[in-house]
Amino acid sequence: MKKTVISLVVALSLTACAGSSSQQTNTQEAAPAYKNTELDMQTRVKDLVSRMTINEKISQMYNDTPAIPRLDVPAYDYWNEALHGVARAGNATVFPQAIGMAAMWDKDLMLDIATAISDEGRAKHHFFADNDVRYRYTGLTYWSPNINIFRDPRWGRGQETYGEDPFLTGELGVQFIHGLQGDDAKYLKSAATAKHFAVHNGPEISRHSDNYVVSDKDLYETYLPAFEKAVVDGDVEAVMCAYNRVNGMPACGSDMLLKEILRGKYQFDGHVMSDCGAIADFYDPDAHNVVKAPAAAAAWAVTSGTDLNCGTGRLSTFASLNFALEKGLISEELIDQAVERLFMTRFKLGMFDDAAAVPYSDIPMSVVGSEQHLALAQKASEQALVLLKNDGLLPLKKGVKVAVIGPNANNVDVLLGNYNGLPIKAVTPLEGIQQYLGKENVTYAPGSPIIEDIYGHGQVLDEKVLFHKTGDGGLAPGLVGKYYAVERSPVTDFTRLSFEGIINGDPKVTRIDKALDFYFEKSPVDDSVLGDFAVVWQGTLVPETSGQYRFSDDADVSIDGKTIDSAVQLEAGKSYAIKVSKIFADDRISNTSSIMRQQFTLQWVNESENLLQNALDTARSADVLLVMAGISPRIEGEEMPVKLDGFNYGDRTDIDLPEVQKELLKALHSTGKPVVLVNFSGSAMALNWSDKNLNAIVQAFYPGEATGTALARILWGEANPSGRLPVTFYKNIEGFADFDDYAMENRTYRYFGGDVLYPFGYGLSYSDFNYSSLALPKTLTSGDELTVSVDVTNTSGRAGDEVTQLYLRMPDAPVRVPNVALKGFSRTTLQAGETRTVSITIPADELTYIDNSGEKQPYKGRLEVSVGEGQPQYADTQSVQKGVITLQ
Structure with missing residues (x-):
């Protein structure tokens, strides 16, 4: 009996084990395949x-996608930016603007910069996700780089591009994409986006309604090559289509x-997203107005291959896909295709896998603004600065005032x-020069506004002029800041879609703030990451100088109970009750x-100052005048x-310096003192007078947070200028075609027939370089690659970088082709007196021309080759080597 009982227990146990094993197997089998x-x-x-409802699928085709809890799909916003650093997501290392990175002419450095950007982006994304923050600018899908061609110097967004040349743009764009996307065989580090596809470069004011008519030749010869490289060589994950129409x-x-x-x-097998609001332009009467209903626009865009609708304040036109489906304007299979493309990107980013399996998920927040990244930003700034003129004044000597x-x-x-x-450690030109020479050895004056009432020298309101009353009735530095919780009011005005915030209850925090200059990573009210709150600062304003003051518009400001919405007269030493609300x-x-x-900063500027006279007074005690001008x-x-x-x-109607700055330069020149102009702009400037009259000119573009340090090192010779122009600097725009004329005739160095001020590829150095011993074949079979080598010698006593x-x-x-076309470049560091052989290989695909039908044809005949410091028609004899090959 006992044996029978034991046998029964064992049998039951085995059965239970078998049942448990079977249950585990069934559980494993029940786990969805996507996990x-x-x-x-x-x-x-x-x-x-396949597990999503049609409503769920469509909801995933907006840039800000909602969560699908039943499928464990978190909310996600595709919109993020990384043009020259992680953008609009708080603190990050800020590298030179894209046009400045192009001026480096350095593919290796471009790769290093993009790698640093994606390091910081990964760290930020995981920080935000860990805090359940899923706003715009927290994801890993970066809408960069902008590889449109900067065909016209009037375009205000040209600063975002790599310049006017398709080859340079394509080569740099591929490196930037590789740096953003990483080199793992399975996972993307982040997803890069090539934009704006295609034929998109101004005018800004009419981009939503313009139809740009281009020939097949111009399309394939100028507007598309960089995109082809981004897809074919860069394997870019995403492409953004443009606002404008192309050929209707x-x-x-x-x-x-x-x-x-x-x-x-x-x-291309990635996903395509619209520029923001571009699908609404299909039916907007003030835009393209090519269809009458949102459903038709949505169906059209998806059918053509646009997978994601960025809608912004115009909301998502793709929300009408349900109606389009109901009316037979689109099939569910096309919707499935779009959603699959979008989720493929998210899967590649590792968003549905264990973080431990994704190689980039453990990058710490300490990389953001690390010493290595700041050093890289300084190196990039130094290489982005272009020396345009130097009569021997530069580099400056240490003791000069x-x-x-x-x-x-x-x-x-x-x-x-x-x-x-937001830069980690921004150094302005003034600060960089003061740090280099010592503050006591540098005098400063703003000299003028940038233009009209746009100023560059606004000052933060801080403890020098802000006070609060103490218990004994005296004044102490800083304002009393009261921090409140915020509650939302419902939308009542549907012409302005916003949920107004209302101050709720008593202040949660009260403190003394010495300066109105903040970046709030967390809410001071509840310590939540990026949480809502409101602040009211109150106290006393005591100006140090009398004048007419204009405040920036970052907050509501009242003085002595009166709201300030224009310039106000204030007296030095007088006390004013000030209240600032935000x-x-x-x-x-x-x-x-x-x-x-963005950072919250309240600034003011005294419009009553005689800026020009102050500048002339400042100049008297100096040996050299360093003028930081531009736009x-x-x-x-x-x-x-x-x-x-x-x-x-946003665009330009002429390319001169503003008149007020030209007056400043002429007045300073009249002092007889040497003048160095440092021009800041994202676009080419007609610096004709300055070129004739000033001693030295540096083109800075917008060179990143290390600008001041880099500039001081360049001016005093600690670093040797090596930047080269990625755009032509014209003398004027007289005779240019209309801005919205997209024919390439007489545009960019490849087709322009007139005289220029500074040519594409131009830039001076403190070193001298000679070229010799050009080696190239006499003949080449069409379809073969071409390798060219040349000896480059640094004939000076100073080490420097040469861009060949x-x-x-x-x-x-047999058809019109470019005057000349860049097809290779190389950056080489040469010590004093050193000679190195530089070899450049041109793929067979570049030894072609575009016929009038837009087809790429192998070139046969004489091929004129020029290798040197710049375009052959501008380079000095000793700085270029020329040869002819016969392609057969």
Whole structure:
């Protein structure tokens, strides 16, 4: 009996074990395929999308996608920016603006910069995700680089590009993409986006309605080559289609661009997103107005191959896909295709896998603004600065007394350009020169506004002029800041879609703030990452100087109970009651945090000062005048509400310096003292008078947060100038075609027939370089690659970097071809007296021309080859080698 009982217990135990094992097997079998990391990603993606309802699928086609809790799909916003550093997500290392990075002419450094950017991006993304923050600018899908061609110097967004040449743009773009996306065989570090596809480079004011007509030849010869390289060589994960129409079709609904070229010829297999609001332009009466209903626009865009709708404040047109499906305008299979492409990117980024399996998920926040990244930013700034003129004044001697003058001398804006992050350690030109020489050895005056009432020398309101009353009735530095919780009011005005924040209850925190200059990573009210709050600062303002003061518009300001919305007269030493209010409330419509995108700073400027006379007074005690002039990203950029003399909604109407700055330069020149001009701009400037009259000129573009340090090192010879222009600096724009004429005739160095001020590829050095011993074959079979070598000698007593440029000319082509075309370049460091052989190989695909049908044809005949410091028609005899090859 006992044996029977034992046998029964054993049998039951075995049965239980078998049942448990069977249950585990069933559980494993029940796990959805999309969670099985042993399967390939395509299988997993298809399985996930197959489990979604049609409403869920469509919801995943907006830039700010909601969560699908039942499938463990978190909310995600695709919109992020990394043009020259992680942008609009708080503190990050800010490298030179894209046009400045192009001026480096350095593919290796471009790769290093993009790698640093993606390091910081990964760290930030995981920090935000760990805090359940899923706003815009927290993801890993970066809408960079901008590889449009800077065909016209009037374009305000040209600063975002790598210049006017398709070859240079393509080569640099590929390196930037590789740095962003990483080198893992399975996972993307981040997803890069090539934009804006295609034929997109101004005017800003009419980009939503313009139809750009281009020939097949110009399309394939100028506007598309960089995109082809981005896809074919860079394996870019995403492409953004443009606002404008191309030959009659909206770019985001162009079968020619998206189906035939992008997915057909280039075999692109990533996802396509619209520029923000571009699908609404299809039916907007003030834009393209090519369809009458949102559903038709949505169906058209998806059918042509646009997978994601960035909607912004115009909301998502793709929300109408349900209606389009109901009416038979689109099939569910096309919607599935788009959603699968989008989720493929998210799977590649490791968003549905264990973080331990994703090689980039453990990058710490300590990389953001690390010493290594700041050193890299300084190196990039040094290489981005282009020496345009030098009569021997530079480099300056250590003991020289300098006056730093100009509206951009202490202007942080010109360090950063647009689409930027908040710099870790911004050094303005004034600060860099003061640090180099000692503050006591440098005098300073702003000299002028940038233009009209746009100033570059605004000052932060701080404890020098801000006070609060103490218990004994005295004044102590700083304002009393009271921090409140915020509650949301419902939308009541549907013409302005926003949820207004309202101060709620008593202050949660009260403290003394010495300066109105903050970046809030966390809410002071509840310590939540990027949480909402409001602040009211109150106290006493005591100006040090009498004058007419203008405040920046970052907050509501009242003085003695009166709201300030224009310049106000204030007296030195007089006490004024000041109240500053600011509500930091997130925008649910745009899915943005109000405190992550930019620093909160309240500045003022005294408009009563005689800036010109102050500059002349400052100049008296100096041996050399360093003038920091130019324009700023506040007046050139993307679709800006700026209408000033020479500027039109972000674009330029002429390319001169503003008149007030020309007056400043002429007055300083009249002192008889040597003048060095450092010009800040994202675009080419007609510096004709300065070239004739000043001693030295440096083109800075917008050179990143290390600008001041880099500039001082260049001016005093600690670093040797090596930047080269990625755009032509014209003498004027007289005779240029209309801005919206997209024919390439007489545009860029490849087709321009007139005299220029400084040519594409130009830049001086403190060293001298000679070229000799050009080696190239006499003949070459069409279809073979071409290798050219040349000896480069540094004939000076100073080490320096030389940028060797290879240009081709095809005089026997049967159609119009470029005057000359860049087809190779190399940066080489040479010690004093050193000779090195530089070898450049040109792939056979570059030894072709584009015929009038847009087809690439192998070139046969004489091929004129030039290798040297710049374009053959501008280079000195000793600085270029020329030869002729016969292609047969």
